[in-house]
Each structure stands twice: as structure tokens, then as C-alpha cells.
Amino acid sequence: MKYNGxxxxxxxxxxxxxxxxxxxxxxxxxxxxAVGGAYVAVTPNRFDASIIIRPLDAATxxxxxxxxxAGNPRNIMVxxxxxxxxxxxxxxxxxxxxxxxxxxxxxxASGALAEFTEVLLQRDTIxxxxxxxxxxxxxxxxxxxxxxxxxxxxxxxxxxxxxxPAPSITGSTSAVTAWQVTWEADDETKSDGFIAEALxxxxxxxxxxxxxxxxxxxxxxxxxxxxxxxxxETEIANAIEDYQVSLSDxxxxxxxxxxxARVLGIEIGTGTGTGTGTGTGTGTGTGTGTGTGTINSNAPARSSSNGMSSAMSYLDGYRALEEQITxxxxxxxxxxxxxxxxxxxxxxxxxxxxxxxxxxxxxVAATPLSDVEAFRATQYDLAAIEMTYHKKTGLILALSLVLxxxxxAIAVLIRNAMDVRRANF
Numbered sequence: 001m002k003y004n005g006x007x008x009x010x011x012x013x014x015x016x017x018x019x020x021x022x023x024x025x026x027x028x029x030x031x032x033x034a035v036g037g038a039y040v041a042v043t044p045n046r047f048d049a050s051i052i053i054r055p056l057d058a059a060t061x062x063x064x065x066x067x068x069x070a071g072n073p074r075n076i077m078v079x080x081x082x083x084x085x086x087x088x089x090x091x092x093x094x095x096x097x098x099x100x101x102x103x104x105x106x107x108x109a110s111g112a113l114a115e116f117t118e119v120l121l122q123r124d125t126i127x128x129x130x131x132x133x134x135x136x137x138x139x140x141x142x143x144x145x146x147x148x149x150x151x152x153x154x155x156x157x158x159x160x161x162x163x164x165p166a167p168s169i170t171g172s173t174s175a176v177t178a179w180q181v182t183w184e185a186d187d188e189t190k191s192d193g194f195i196a197e198a199l200x201x202x203x204x205x206x207x208x209x210x211x212x213x214x215x216x217x218x219x220x221x222x223x224x225x226x227x228x229x230x231x232x233e234t235e236i237a238n239a240i241e242d243y244q245v246s247l248s249d250x251x252x253x254x255x256x257x258x259x260x261a262r263v264l265g266i267e268i269g270t271g272t273g274t275g276t277g278t279g280t281g282t283g284t285g286t287g288t289g290t291g292t293g294t295i296n297s298n299a300p301a302r303s304s305s306n307g308m309s310s311a312m313s314y315l316d317g318y319r320a321l322e323e324q325i326t327x328x329x330x331x332x333x334x335x336x337x338x339x340x341x342x343x344x345x346x347x348x349x350x351x352x353x354x355x356x357x358x359x360x361x362x363x364v365a366a367t368p369l370s371d372v373e374a375f376r377a378t379q380y381d382l383a384a385i386e387m388t389y390h391k392k393t394g395l396i397l398a399l400s401l402v403l404x405x406x407x408x409a410i411a412v413l414i415r416n417a418m419d420v421r422r423a424n425f
Contacts, residue, residue: 021412032404070363269317
């Protein structure tokens with residue numbers, strides 16, 4: 001390579017020298033490419049993988065129609081967060097007559113997704129799946145226990161909500177909430193096994209939680225029915241006892257008034273008294289006369305047309321009063337005379353015939369909740385896992401080739417420069 005008087009480089013001679021050293025350049029480039037390839041082969045090819053967890057579609061939710069119709073119109077479930085699409089209700093949510101009106105469905109797509117996500121966020125299923133698929137092999141320090149390494153890996157899994165287009169069948173253009181799970185791995189086989197097992201375990205845990213909540217709801221319904229039945233039975237007993245006390249007081253009062261009428265010689269009253277008997281009649285003298293009357297046995301006292309005191313029932317005459325005492329004392333079926341008793345008995349009968357709790361349990365058994373293999377709390381596609389590699393293999397090899405060519409060219413130029421220098425000496 002020669003230089004002219006203005007210190008300019010002869011490009012033609014430079015290119016000629018490089019061409020003459022093409023085998024050197026090729027050798028250095030091949031060596032660099034081999035080093036790059038070895039680096040790619042030896043170092044782990046780590047990547048981030050992600051999957052979308054979507055709510056169930058309408059066709060799947062339709063499999064739970066029996067459950068959502070269970071006990072209608074008595075079933076009560078308040079929408080819960082994560083679940084079952086719902087929470088149990090308190091007695092305050094139920095109707096006074098003991099008949100429960102429906103509030104919301106027992107099972108919904110959003111509720112099942114929330115239950116699934118709640119289990120996933122606890123990360124116990126992730127830890128278990130990571131351990132089964134050896135996801136932390138060679139990735140944790142020697143001073144960290146395997147259990148701690150698994151927990152650390154599980155909490156490195158990102159679980160975040162995302163918006164996805166609503167299904168076209170709904171006719172809505174709005175988005176629905178789904179969840180994206182992103183994790184790091186270095187082996188595709190282990191990665192696929194890990195996420196499949198994690199989602200399977202989460203699905204099973206969500207099924208168990210939903211089933212337990214529904215069973216607890218049925219038990220709560222039975223407890224409330226039993227508690228209300230006991231309360232009604234107590235109210236019935238109290239009502240009968242109160243009536244019997246009232247009847248005893250009424251008879252005592254009438255006995256006193258009859259005795260007073262006898263003392264005064266009032267055998268047949270004028271009908272102007274205020275007892276429980278009513279009558280009309282005509283006669284002469286004071287407190288004498290003949291007449292006929294009807295007896296209102298449910299009222300211990302009634303107002304006189306003359307506004308007389310209730311203590312003047314003796315004016316009805318001792319014959320009417322004693323007859324009324326006989327009638328009241330001979331009552332055997334007192335239920336017909338106890339105020340409100342029939343309503344209480346009707347409510348108790350309705351509670352005893354209420355099968356809402358049994359219908360709920362039967363409905364659970366008739367849905368996929370009773371089948372581990374058939375139940376799905378969410379939808380996801382293991383074939384649609386997206387992977388983003390940390391290591392750019394193509395870029396590494398390309399840079400290795402470029403670097404090798406550059407180093408080869410430098411080696412050729414240095415060799416030529418040394419040859420020229422030796423020739424000048």
C-alpha cells in the first residue's frame with residue numbers, strides 16, 4: 001500500500017490488499033461466527049411467555065342454568081367478588097314471610113373469573129406447578145432454599161388485568177376484562193408444562209371454593225329456616241297462652257258481673273249493659289223485661305249505647321252472663337279464636353315445605369361443578385401462548401460475522417503494513 005505526496009490513501013491498492021487477504025478475513029470471520037454460535041448454544045435462551053385468561057362464553061354459562069334457577073323464586077345470592085358469582089345473604093335480605101326473592105345468579109362468567117383470579121393471585125398453585133416442572137433449576141443462589149426459590153419465582157409471575165373485545169354474540173362493541181399471566185422461562189417444554197399445571201390446579205381450587213360456598217349457602221338457608229320455624233313456634237305458643245290468660249280474665253270478669261246481677265235480681269237484662277252479650281227487649285219496671293240477644297264471645301266488653309261504664313255488664317242479666325261463661329268455658333278448639341294464629345301457622349307450613357336448600361344442592365350436582373374434568377372457571381388457549389425471547393440469536397450471529405470480518409480486515413492490513421516496513425529495510 002502506497003501513499004502519495006498529500007498523505008492520501010490509495011483505495012484501489014487498499015481494496016487489492018484486502019482481496020489478497022480474503023482467506024485470512026474469511027478465517028477470522030468464521031472463527032468469530034463459531035464463537036457467537038457457541039455462545040448461543042451454551043447460554044440459556046430465556047424468554048417471557050404470556051397467556052390470556054378470558055371469562056366463560058355464553059354457551060358454557062348455559063350449562064349452569066339449572067344452578068341459577070335453583071329454588072326460584074326463593075334462591076338468594078348477592079353478587080360476590082370473586083365468586084361464585086355471589087355471596088350468601090343474611091336474614092335481613094329475605095322477605096318477612098320467609099319466602100326468598102331472587103337477587104342475582106349463583107354462577108356467572110365474571111364471578112367465576114374473579115374466583116379463579118383470586119386463587120391465582122394467592123400464587124400457591126403457581127408455586128406447586130413451578131416445583132413440579134423444575135422451573136428454578138440453576139437459577140437461585142446456593143444460600144436460598146428450594147422453597148424460597150419457588151416462592152420468589154411465583155411472585156415474579158406477573159398477573160394483570162387487560163381489556164379484550166367483547167364477544168360479537170353480545171352485540172356490544174365495548175371491551176370486557178380479562179387477565180394476562182406472564183412468566184419467564186428458558187425451556188419451552190418446561191414452560192408449557194408449568195403453565196398448564198398452574199392453570200389446572202387453579203381451576204380445581206376455584207371449583208372447590210365455589211362448591212364450598214354454595215354448600216355453605218344451602219346450610220345457611222337451612223339454619224335460617226330452622227331458626228325462623230322455632231321463632232314461629234314460640235310465637236304460636238305465646239299467642240295461645242296470651243289468649244288463655246285473656247279468656248280466664250274474661251270469665252272472671254263475667255262471673256263477677258253475674259253475681260252482681262243475682263244480688264240485684266236482674267235475671268234478664270234490658271240490653272243496656274256493656275258486657276259481652278247483646279240483646280234487645282221490652283218490659284216494665286227497673287231492670288226487668290223480656291228479650292232476645294246474640295253473644296259476641298270474642299269481646300270482653302262493649303260500649304253501651306247510653307255510654308255506660310264497662311263495669312255495668314251486670315245489666316245484661318245473670319242468665320245471659322252465666323250462659324256466656326258456660327260457652328267460653330266449654331271451648332276446646334281455641335285456635336280459631338287466637339288473633340293472628342292462622343297467619344303464623346301458614347308461615348310455619350311454608351317454611352316446612354320450602355326445599356330451596358335441597359334444590360340448591362341438587363342443582364350443584366347437576367352442573368359441571370360436580371365434575372373435576374368437565375368444570376371450567378375460565379377460558380384460555382395453551383396453543384396461543386406468546387413468547388418474547390431475551391436473546392436475539394440472529395442478531396448475535398450477524399454481529400459475530402461483522403466483527404469477525406472487521407477483525408480479519410484489520411489483521412490483513414496490519415500484515416501488509418508489516419510486510420511493507422520489512423521491505424523498506
